[in-house]
Amino acid sequence: MISIKTEEELAVMRENGRLLAGILEELVAEVRPHRSTAFFNQLAAERIAACGGESAFDRLAGFPGVINTSLNEEVVHGVPNEERLLKAGDLFSIDIGMIRSGFCVDMATTVGVGPVSEAAERLLGVGERSLWEGIKEARIAKRLSDVSHAIGAYVESQGFHVVKEYVGHGIGRDLHEDPQIPNYGPPGRGVRLRAGMTLAIEPMVKVDDQPTCVRDDQWTVVTATGGLSVHFEHTVAVTREGAEVLTRRR
Numbered sequence: 091m092i093s094i095k096t097e098e099e100l101a102v103m104r105e106n107g108r109l110l111a112g113i114l115e116e117l118v119a120e121v122r123p124h125r126s127t128a129f130f131n132q133l134a135a136e137r138i139a140a141c142g143g144e145s146a147f148d149r150l151a152g153f154p155g156v157i158n159t160s161l162n163e164e165v166v167h168g169v170p171n172e173e174r175l176l177k178a179g180d181l182f183s184i185d186i187g188m189i190r191s192g193f194c195v196d197m198a199t200t201v202g203v204g205p206v207s208e209a210a211e212r213l214l215g216v217g218e219r220s221l222w223e224g225i226k227e228a229r230i231a232k233r234l235s236d237v238s239h240a241i242g243a244y245v246e247s248q249g250f251h252v253v254k255e256y257v258g259h260g261i262g263r264d265l266h267e268d269p270q271i272p273n274y275g276p277p278g279r280g281v282r283l284r285a286g287m288t289l290a291i292e293p294m295v296k297v298d299d300q301p302t303c304v305r306d307d308q309w310t311v312v313t314a315t316g317g318l319s320v321h322f323e324h325t326v327a328v329t330r331e332g333a334e335v336l337t338r339r340r
Contacts (some may be wrong), residue, residue: 092260092268094286094319099193099262100327100336103288104265106195107325107336110188113137115184115339117157119203123178127159130184131170132237138188146187146194146265153309156199158185165253165294165302165311165319166198175299178204182213183321187265196290197337198323209297210318214249217295224273224291228326228333234269234280239291242274253294254321255302256311261290261325283328288336292323 095103105288116137117130135156138145145156153167160168160183161176168174168183176182200214224241237258258271269281273293296302300314313319313323327334 092165092281092287093262093328094201094284095262095288096286100286100288103262103325103327104192104336106188106190106193107338108340109141109143110186110195110197111339114184114186114197114199117184118199121176121182121201121203123176123203125176126172127161127168127170127174127176128172130159134186143188143190143192145272146189146196148242150265158183160185160310160321162318163313163316165296165313166256166321167309167311169307169309176203179206179210181206181210181318181320185321185323189265192263194261194263194301195325196261196323197325197338198292200320200322212319213250213295213297213318215294216245216250218322220245220293220295221291221322221324225291225324225326225333225335226292228283228289228328230283230285230328230330232283233278234283235275235290236253236277237274237289237297238275245273246291250295250297250300253296253302256294258290258292258306258323261288285328285330287328288321289326289328291326292321294319294321320322334335
């Protein structure tokens, strides 16, 4: 069942999104070689607590971290670790979610650790652009698969591939609500989008076309070939004026 948010509920999510975007911006500013992924987990925990929130990922049974920290071939759900150090040229993905005043917001970005290869830079650009291609379709009367198709079609047109095993999702009082939002598929299918829907749109883009694998820690998702991947995400509200990105600084 897809929940429709009231204007008052959207106001809470908008404020949460503004705060979370500020926290992620601060984390990104600290990215540099030799920092451990645990450093970012601790900083996120401090900043989320300081604004009166809690990690939305704490509600995922057993996940041993406040945020997901994924490097290079790690697609998503990377576990923060004191021994996992950033290196120059790495791609570093941070996925962060917060619940505050009863509502969740969720966002992710991938950045280079210093200068990265030309191929990695291109993958970054395609991944981020694919997110905005999907967001453009999050409008009243569009169908849910229009969002999915826009992401997947753009990624494939650029010679890359979307992860098919993991999807975006509705979001609100819970981190994962209906509907699921794949990052591929034909347009014109699924529910019609309505004002008040809130969606976590999150393309995960990789260089290979093989199914992903999960490491022995039972969390970290990796590409099958060891090829690079990137992850971008925003929490978006469908409004009468179009798609509103809630997870941004204002």
